[in-house]
Amino acid sequence: xxxxxxxxxxxxxxxxxxxxxxxxxxxxxxxxxxxxxxxxxxxxxxxxxxxxxxxxxxxxxxxxxxxxxxxxxxxxxxxxxxxxxxxxxxxxxxxxxxxxxxxxxxxxxxxxxxxxxxxxxxxxxxxxxxxxxxxxxxxxxxxxxxxxxxxxxxxxxxxxxxxxxxxxxxxxxxxxxxxxxxxxxxxxxxxxxxxxxxxxxxxxxxxxxxxxxxxxxxxxxxxxxxxxxxxxxxxxxxxxxxxxxxxxxxxxxxxxxxxxxxxxxxxxxxxxxxxxxxxxxxxxxxxxxxxxxxxxxxxxxxxxxxxxxxxxxxxxxxxxxxxxxxxxxxxxxxxxxxxxxxxxxxxxxxxxxxxxxxxxxxxxxxxxxxxxxxxxxxxxxxxxxxxxxxxxxxxxxxxxxxxxxxxxxxxxxxxxxxxxxxxxxxxxxxxxxxxxxxxxxxxxxxxxxxxxxxxxxxxxxxxxxxxxxxxxxxxxxxxxxxxxxxxxxxxxxxx
Amino acid sequence: xxxxxxxxxxxxxxxxxxxxxxxxxxxxxxxxxxxxxxxxxxxxxxxxxxxxxxxxxxxxxxxxxxxxxxxxxxxxxxxxxxxxxxxxxxxxxxxxxxxxxxxxxxxxxxxxxxxxxxxxxxxxxxxxxxxxxxxxxxxxxxxxxxxxxxxxxxxxxxxxxxxxxxxxxxxxxxxxxxxxxxxxxxxxxxxxxxxxxxxxxxxxxxxxxxxxxxxx
Numbered sequence: 039x040x041x042x043x044x045x046x047x048x049x050x051x052x053x054x055x056x057x058x059x060x061x062x063x064x065x066x067x068x069x070x071x072x073x074x075x076x077x078x079x080x081x082x083x084x085x086x087x088x089x090x091x092x093x094x095x096x097x098x099x100x101x102x103x104x105x106x107x108x109x110x111x112x113x114x115x116x117x118x119x120x121x122x123x124x125x126x127x128x129x130x131x132x133x134x135x136x137x138x139x140x141x142x143x144x145x146x147x148x149x150x151x152x153x154x155x156x157x158x159x160x161x162x163x164x165x166x167x168x169x170x171x172x173x174x175x176x177x178x179x180x181x182x183x184x185x186x187x188x189x190x191x192x193x194x195x196x197x198x199x200x201x202x203x204x205x206x207x208x209x210x211x212x213x214x215x216x217x218x219x220x221x222x223x224x225x226x227x228x229x230x231x232x233x234x235x236x237x238x239x240x241x242x243x244x245x246x247x248x249x250x251x252x253x254x255x256x257x258x259x260x261x262x263x264x265x266x267x268x269x270x271x272x273x274x275x276x277x278x279x280x281x282x283x284x285x286x287x288x289x290x291x292x293x294x295x296x297x298x299x300x301x302x303x304x305x306x307x308x309x310x311x312x313x314x315x316x317x318x319x320x321x322x323x324x325x326x327x328x329x330x331x332x333x334x335x336x337x338x339x340x341x342x343x344x345x346x347x348x349x350x351x352x353x354x355x356x357x358x359x360x361x362x363x364x365x366x367x368x369x370x371x372x373x374x375x376x377x378x379x380x381x382x383x384x385x386x387x388x389x390x391x392x393x394x395x396x397x398x399x400x401x402x403x404x405x406x407x408x409x410x411x412x413x414x415x416x417x418x419x420x421x422x423x424x425x426x427x428x429x430x431x432x433x434x435x436x437x438x439x440x441x442x443x444x445x446x447x448x449x450x451x452x453x454x455x456x457x458x459x460x461x462x463x464x465x466x467x468x469x470x471x472x473x474x475x476x477x478x479x480x481x482x483x484x485x486x487x488x489x490x491x492x493x494x495x496x497x498x499x500x501x502x503x504x505x506x507x508x509x510x511x512x513x514x515x516x517x518x519x520x521x522x523x524x525x526x527x528x529x530x531x532x533x
Numbered sequence: 534x535x536x537x538x539x540x541x542x543x544x545x546x547x548x549x550x551x552x553x554x555x556x557x558x559x560x561x562x563x564x565x566x567x568x569x570x571x572x573x574x575x576x577x578x579x580x581x582x583x584x585x586x587x588x589x590x591x592x593x594x595x596x597x598x599x600x601x602x603x604x605x606x607x608x609x610x611x612x613x614x615x616x617x618x619x620x621x622x623x624x625x626x627x628x629x630x631x632x633x634x635x636x637x638x639x640x641x642x643x644x645x646x647x648x649x650x651x652x653x654x655x656x657x658x659x660x661x662x663x664x665x666x667x668x669x670x671x672x673x674x675x676x677x678x679x680x681x682x683x684x685x686x687x688x689x690x691x692x693x694x695x696x697x698x699x700x701x702x703x704x705x706x707x708x709x710x711x712x713x714x715x716x717x718x719x720x721x722x723x724x725x726x727x728x729x730x731x732x733x734x735x736x737x738x739x740x741x742x743x744x745x746x747x748x749x
Contacts, residue, residue, distance in 0.1 A: 040638035051626045398622045401586060402684070403611025404639045526586040529622055 071432025
């Protein structure tokens with residue numbers, strides 16, 4: 039009991055010393071508090087975002103695997119790549135039988151050219167011919183020498199409304215008329231309001247598209263609706279001015295049956311470039327992982343891979359949050375490391391200064407362990423006060439600090455993105471290897487840019503534990519240093 | 534009755550110089566014993582050895598027939614032996630009264646109303662109420678010496694070891710302190726005083742000259 043009384047009295051009598059130690063602990067607690075709150079809040083925000091995510095996945099050819107297998111086997115990687123085929127719709131539907139799949143939708147995409155009466159919004163003065171590509175074009179793939187022609191329009195045939203992902207993600211809405219029905223090959227379509235205006239097309243009119251490889255081969259559609267987007271989405275449309283068919287205004291939506299029968303009806307001399315994309319709606323990240331295992335069990339070759347853009351985009355959207363968390367971790371380590379060293383050195387200095395006190399106390403019969411307990415109690419009490427003040431300040435200021443840091447992170451990444459766009463004309467993944475921030479910032483517009491920082495009991499306990507342990511360790515190191523001396527030696531040194 | 538015995542005691546400094554060599558003394562309860570000798574004769578060293586602050590390099594010290602080396606020295610200094618250091622060795626941040634109370638706390642003895650006892654002891658060595666509440670840093674040498682005496686008496690030890698306890702006291706105060714020691718000796722305590730003050734030696738029952746290794 040007297041040890042506690044003495045400790046309390048010493049704290050009050052040596053105010054300068056106590057305030058200084060308290061201040062150091064307070065700064066450590068404050069910085070650690072902010073770092074811990076940011077780390078935990080970032081973790082929670084990421085988890086919440088993930089749990090709210092409705093994950094969709096696709097199955098594609100694993101190009102990397104094909105390349106590495108070919109290299110290992112001494113084969114030509116290009117031959118291996120060209121021999122690989124994307125999954126057919128029937129194969130995709132087989133894997134949709136997995137119990138993890140909540141919904142399966144698909145779309146078919148092809149490229150067609152316009153006519154004199156149907157000009158694209160931004161014309162491309164060239165018809166691009168591209169070779170048969172891996173996992174890309176469907177239809178006639180009789181040989182690698184086969185070439186396909188690209189038109190000015192992209193026609194997308196969807197299985198149902200949920201397959202119109204590019205439509206919904208661009209924020210388009212029906213400005214006039216309505217979306218076609220999905221059941222039969224009815225040759226109905228919706229086009230952009232911009233395209234309709236340019237070509238003086240109204241709902242109910244028919245439009246004619248041609249085979250880019252043979253413009254005498256025509257395909258007729260009835261326009262059932264016009265879609266429009268916000269000015270922002272139109273202005274930032276990817277591919278605008280680069281290739282007309284990539285301009286969203288030149289995208290024409292129809293149902294799958296219509297486009298499929300149209301591709302089937304195309305001449306074999308000039309087959310239409312097409313690709314089918316199946317999307318599995320899985321929901322949770324766990325279901326995504328289970329689906330990967332399921333398809334493997336169902337016989338999916340390892341030359342195919344299951345991937346999720348949602349997950350990738352979500353991970354990319356976490357970039358500012360991840361950077362902030364890294365910053366907080368580094369801050370925590372630095373604060374604890376440097377703070378610990380300062381505290382230890384300061385404790386050694388103080389206890390050396392109090393060596394005489396140790397000598398007197400032991401000379402009057404106080405056991406060294408009791409002297410140590412008294413000194414540690416002093417350090418503990420001062421540390422607790424420092425922790426309380428630092429934690430209080432940290433809790434109060436964590437939100438504004440997190441907001442400032444988060445804003446810095448987001449603006450820094452956006453600056454990089456803007457710079458990239460100005461350099462290359464559009465968002466591009468610059469490579470830079472896995473995990474490269476340059477590569478990862480591409481195509482991500484909606485970063486998580488806010489963090490709701492809140493303090494909970496676990497943070498308070500962690501902080502108290504960290505700071506008290508740090509203080510006790512620092513004091514213990516100092517005590518060990520001074521406890522080597524015998525009382526008589528200390529006292530005779532003084533005399 | 535013998536309480537402390539020194540048998541063939543020897544002490545060498547780190548440099549090998551022998552300061553105490555073959556010393557044999559017996560200290561009895563109820564006696565005031567003066568240890569005399571010129572400076573360097575080993576008076577302070579003997580006080581340190583008897584209080585367990587220093588270990589002998591030869592011979593034995595027995596406390597109630599128990600070898601001091603085998604005893605818990607902290608227990609010895611906090612309960613059985615009260616030491617009055619030549620340099621006082623008080624805690625400068627504490628007041629005179631707090632220094633005395635701390636000593637009682639450390640002893641762990643069941644002492645009722647420690648504060649009242651501290652006040653009583655400090656008053657006995659003529660330290661006024663005002664001085665009792667002052668931090669020892671602000672007390673004169675003589676006042677600090679009296680605090681050190683009160684502290685050594687506070688937990689009622691069987692042996693009082695005093696190293697030049699009257700060195701900074703005037704004649705009147707010296708007499709007062711010696712009277713206190715006398716009354717303690719009469720109560721059955723053993724008072725051992727290292728001194729070169731003839732006034733003190735005259736007051737003692739026995740005087741041991743450390744140079745001659747014999748009683749005068």
